[in-house]
Amino acid sequence: MRQTIRFYLGEDLCTLRDVSPTLTLLDWLRERGRTGTKEGCNEGDCGACTVLVVRLEEGRLNWRAVNACIQFVSMLDGAQIYTIEDLGTPDAPHPVQSAMVEQHGSQCGFCAPGFVMSMAAYRKTEGASADDQAIDDALAGNLCRCTGYAPIVRAMKQAMAAGPDRFDAQVEAIAERLTALQDGKSVRLEGPEGTLSIPASAEDLAEILMADPEATIVAGATDVGLWVTKGMRRLKHVVPIGRVxxxxxxxxxxxxxxxxxxxxxxxxxxxxxxxxxxxxxxxxxxxxxxxxxxxxxxxxxxxxxxxxxxxxxxxxxxxxxxxxxxxxxxxxxxxxxxxxxxxxxxxxxxxxxxxxxxIPAQNALFRAYKISKRFDQDISAVLGAFMIETDDQGRITTARLAYGGMAATPKRASGAEAALLGRVWDEDALEAARSAVLEDFAPLTDMRASAWYRQTVAANLLTRFFEETTGTEQARLARTGGLAHV
Ligand SMILES: Cc1cc2nc3c(=O)[nH]c(=O)nc-3n(C[C@H](O)[C@H](O)[C@H](O)COP(=O)(O)OP(=O)(O)OC[C@H]3O[C@@H](n4cnc5c(N)ncnc54)[C@H](O)[C@@H]3O)c2cc1C
Ligand code: FES
Ligand code: FES
Incomplete structure (x- = not known):
């Protein structure tokens, strides 16, 4: 059992003893003077706080852009962290920084460090490509309020074509020092702001939770982080599971x-x-x-x-x-x-x-549709996911129609499923399922959508499923037009 958490910040080994289990990486960095990492929303939406977290996984370095505002320091045991201050210098800028300058990608200076860190991380992502959609995906978590995305995307493309950066020469050194941190020990810290237990095996985790069933399990903290930063909750005992x-x-x-x-x-x-x-x-x-x-x-x-x-x-x-x-x-x-x-x-x-x-059956038809106001970074108003299987005569033998946003839990549309069983997947079956699904749910009206909208969408998604899986011209056009999930 260790009574410290250890990680690298840039080239420095940090060994922490007295640390609140829910101290965010963002607060910790800024208190140490690393103020290049900005606080925008403090809830994982804007990307101004993006840092680069490197972990050694199965012998390889895994480079990830992470929102420091909802990442607890206690989750970083064994990791390597880089912030904007580590990236380059005015004399020797990182290729992303050069590209941002040359393409006029930095405008307000507040969102820019987060963009740069996402871009630097993307260059290190396996299989990363310079095509438009891939770049949009990579940068969807960084918001530029003045909508100056075009020069930023141009900078990303330029940076993708640039040569190695300073990290490329250090891969072995980073792997070596992260290997040295992997001692396989669990961690326990007790302090005035709560207890931290970091299990190093499933056995440890099971014991910790049996001893304190009220302890809060933390996986990625993209929900739990907000309980702390927005809900101002104090968690007495935090158990990050990332090292199990x-x-x-x-x-x-x-x-x-x-x-x-x-x-x-x-x-x-x-x-x-x-x-x-x-x-x-x-x-x-x-x-x-x-x-x-x-x-x-x-x-x-x-x-x-x-x-x-x-x-x-x-x-x-x-x-x-x-x-x-x-x-x-x-x-x-x-x-x-x-x-x-x-x-x-x-x-x-x-x-x-x-x-x-x-593994789905060979003849299974599966589709999932997310309906939200924005394409990226938005919670669904309705999500419909459907799987059907048919027999040799084309009759439906299995129907699993599940929805999110339609009830108090994610739920199957049992009436619509029953309406499909034994039928051929044709217009009549579709109509039967559409009618039944309206009886399956009594959704709420809230800020994301009205009850009427949700009901209408739930039925229309079945039509879309039908159109796409029965191969009509309209469905084909929707797919090739890239609108499949809009
Ligand atoms: C900006 C932003 C955008 C988001 N967008 C989406 C979105 O588009 N769609 C979407 O579905 N969600 C979205 N989310 C919500 C969130 O990212 C997901 O729900 C995420 O998968 C939660 O996983 P986590 O590992 O971060 O969970 P955590 O926050 O670590 O934990 C979530 C809950 O599960 C419990 N828990 C975690 N692991 C275990 C375990 N092994 N056993 C028992 N309990 C456990 C925790 O105690 C906690 O109660 C978004 C969140 C943010 C901040
Ligand atoms: S401050 Fe907005 S994502 Fe972290
Ligand atoms: S350049 Fe920072 S918000 Fe647009």
Whole structure:
């Protein structure tokens, strides 16, 4: 057991003993004089606080842009952090900084450091390309209030074509020092502002939670961070799970895909897309690059939100949730986890170990549609995710139609599903499902959408599913026009 947390800030090893478990990286950096990292929204939306976090994972360095405002310092044990101050100097600027100057990409100077850090991280992202959509995705988590995106995008393209940066020469040195930090020890700090327990194994985690079932599990903190920065909540005992190897595992099994509870959306996205291409595409729209770099798939499920994007998709795909309490493990159908608003099937001391998505049947049709006011960085008003399977005669044998935003929990449309079973997937079946889905839900009116809008959209998404999966000309045009998820 260690009683410190350790990480590198630039070239400096930082060893902290007295630290609040919910101190944000942003506050810590700024208190140390690293004021190039800005505070804009303090809730993960604007990207002004973006920093570069490097971790050693399976022997390789993983470079990620992260929102420092909703990342707790306590989650960074074993990591390497770079801020704008580490990037370059006036005499030797980083290629991104040169490109921003040459393309006139820096205007107000407040959002610029965050943009630069996202751009520097993107250059280090495996498979990063300079095409327009990829760059838009990479920068969607950075807001420029004066809408000066065009020169910033030009700068990104220029930087993608530039030569190596100072980090390229240091890869081995960084890997070496991060290896030296990996001692496999769990951490416990107790202080006036709360207790921090960092488990180093699933066994440790199970013990910690059995001893204190009230402790707060923290995965990516893209929800929990806001409880602190916006909700002003004090958390007595914080348990970051990012160092638990069993929970970090993303494994392909003969049955499908098993996503450990500490696996982020960014790391899971391609594997999910292999099974469910439409879900992979949808994940592009979940938050932003910075959010997906921290947010875990299981955190999106565990929080029980009725408007999370993942749960309806995974329910439609017939996913299973694996839970553990002490030494006892159990598995449930994901849909059974959601009991009522704010109430999930999770016992005190129990935690989510993993989510398992089965390989869809060969003839399965799957689509997921997110309806929100903006393409990026927006919470869904309605999310519809649908899977149907048919027999040799084209009759529907399985129908799983799941929605978010329509009820107090993510929920299947049982009436619409029943209306489809045994029928051929044709116009009549569609009409039956459309009528039934209106009876399945009594949604609320809130700031995102009215009840009428939600009902109308829920039925119309079924029409869209029909159009796309029965291959009409209109559907083909919608797809090739790039409008599939708008
Ligand atoms: C700017 C921004 C944009 C966002 N956009 C979207 C969006 O488009 N779509 C969307 O669905 N969500 C969005 N979110 C919400 C959030 O990113 C997701 O819900 C995310 O997946 C939560 O995962 P996390 O790892 O950050 O969870 P955390 O914040 O760490 O935890 C969330 C909850 O789950 C619990 N928990 C975490 N792991 C476990 C576990 N293993 N066992 C038991 N309980 C656990 C925690 O105690 C907490 O109650 C957004 C958030 C932000 C800040
Ligand atoms: S300050 Fe806006 S994302 Fe952090
Ligand atoms: S250049 Fe900073 S907000 Fe537009």
């Amino acid at each position: 190897p069993e929970l970090r595992a993303l494994s392909r099994t003969p049955e499908g895909l098993r996503i450990g509870a500490a696996v982020t959306y960014q790391d899971a996205r391609l594997a999910i897309a292999e099974l469910l291409p439409d879900a992979g595409e949808m994940i592009r729209r979940l938050g932003s690059t910075q959010v997906r770099n921290s947010a875990t798939v299981c955190g999106n499920v565990a929080n029980g939100s009725p408007i999370g994007d993942g749960p309806p998709m995974f329910i439609a795909a017939n996913a299973t949730l694996h839970l553990r309490r002490g030494a006892e493990c159990r598995s449930i159908a994901l849909e059974d986890y959601f009991i009522a608003y704010g109430k999930q099937d999770r016992q005190p001391g129990e935690f989510v170990e993993a989510l398992a998505i089965p």
